[in-house]
Amino acid sequence: MRKIADSTVRRLSLYLRYLEEFETEGQATVSSEALATRGGTTSAQVRKDLSFFGSFGKRGLGYPVAELGTRLRDILGLSRRYRLVVVGAGKIGSALAQYRGFRQRGFDIVAMFDNDGEKVGKLYDGVAVRDVADLDAVLEAEQPDIGVIVVPGDQAQAVAERLVRGGVKAILNFAPAPLQVPDDVSLKNVNLALELEALSFALASQRH
C-alpha cells in the first residue's frame, strides 16, 4: 500500500470527528469546504486526503456524511476494538487508565503494570496493577495490540523490547526517551517536555 503521511492520518481522524458532529446535526451530505472550515484546513486538502483512499463524493453534491464516516472508520481501523497494556502506574499512567475516552473510542485497557510493590494490587477503573515481572506472561496470555509506556526514561527501552518480544505491534511512548523498535512495530511519542520547550522557543522568539 502507498505510504500515507502521518499528517494525513491525523486529519482523517479529525474529519471523522466532524462527520459525527454533522451527523448528529442531521446533515446528510457535506462539502469538502464545510469539513475544511471546521478543521482549519482547505477544501483542496480535504479532497486530496480522501482521494488517497478512493472517491467517496458526488460532484456537485459533496460527501454522504454517514457513509464517509463508515469508510473513514474502516480506513483508520476503528471498526474493531483494541486491547492495551499500560506499563507504569504512576501519575500519568493511572490518569490514562481512568480516562473514559479511550474505552469510548474502542481502546480497552486489559492490564496495568508497575515495579513498585506499593502500587501493585491497586485498582484503576476495574483494572488491577500487576507486578511488571508478570509482563511477559500476561502478554502471552492476553495478546494485546498496543503497549503504552509510562515509565521513567531510563527504563523505557527495556520495556519496549519486552513488549516487542511479547508480540505487541504498536507502542505509545510517554517516556522522555527515544525508543528503538523494529520496522514492523509502529511507535508514537508523546513528550510533554518537548511541547513546553517548543512553547518556550515561541515565547523567546516573539520577545525577539
Added chain:
Amino acid sequence: MRKIADSTVRRLSLYLRYLEEFETEGQATVSSEALATRGGTTSAQVRKDLSFFGSFGKRGLGYPVAELGTRLRDILGLSRRYRLVVVGAGKIGSALAQYRGFRQRGFDIVAMFDNDGEKVGKLYDGVAVRDVADLDAVLEAEQPDIGVIVVPGDQAQAVAERLVRGGVKAILNFAPAPLQVPDDVSLKNVNLALELEALSFALASQRH
C-alpha cells in the same frame, strides 16, 4: 526573525538533552555525527538545524559540548523560568501538577483551577485548586506565561479565550478540540485519541 520549522525546534530540544548527557559523560566536544546517532537523525540535519542560529562548531573538531548547550538553552528560551496555570484538575490535570519534570526544567505551576466544588481547595504538590471563577483575577495578579488546558472539549475554547484576554501568550491544549487563538499566541496540542487512532491506522495498514 526567519521562520523556524517546528520539527527543527523539537530536534533542538533533543540535542540539548543529548548534550547534557555527553557533558555528564565528560565529553568536551561532540561531532554532528555523534549527536545524530543518538537522536536517530543525520549529521547533515544536525548541522543544518544549528546553522539557522549561527556557527557553533570548529571544522575538524566538532562542537564544544558545554558552550553549545548554553547556546541552545538561550535559543530555546530556557535560560529563564516560566509560570504556568493549569485549568482543569481532573485526572490528567492533577497528574501534570504532580509531575516533577516540569519544575526541574524551569516550568512552575503557579495556580490550578476547576469548576467542580469537590475539587476546589485540594492541594497538588503544594498548589491549591481554585474556583475557575477566579481565573481572570488570578491571571491579572500572577501574569503567567503559559496556560495549560485540561478541561472537557466543549469548554476548551471558552477557557482559551479567557487565558488570551488575561494576557497568556502560549497555550498547551490537552482537550480534544481544535482551538482558535490570535496569531501572537502560540498553541500546541496534545491529543491522545489522535495518537491512538494513528496507531490503529498503522495496525490496520500492516494487516493490509
Added chain:
DNA sequence: GTTTGTGAAACGATTCACAGCT
C-alpha cells in the same frame, strides 16, 4: 585527515486550477 557550514538537488506535502460529473 576530520568535520563544519552551506548552496544545490531531491524529496515530500500543500495549494492551485480546471476538466468532468451531477
Added chain:
DNA sequence: AGCTGTGAATCGTTTCACAAAC
C-alpha cells in the same frame, strides 16, 4: 451551477556533496 477528483505548480524540508577551516 456546484463540487469533486486530480495533474501540475508551488512551497517547505531533508539530503547530498564539497569547499573551507582546523
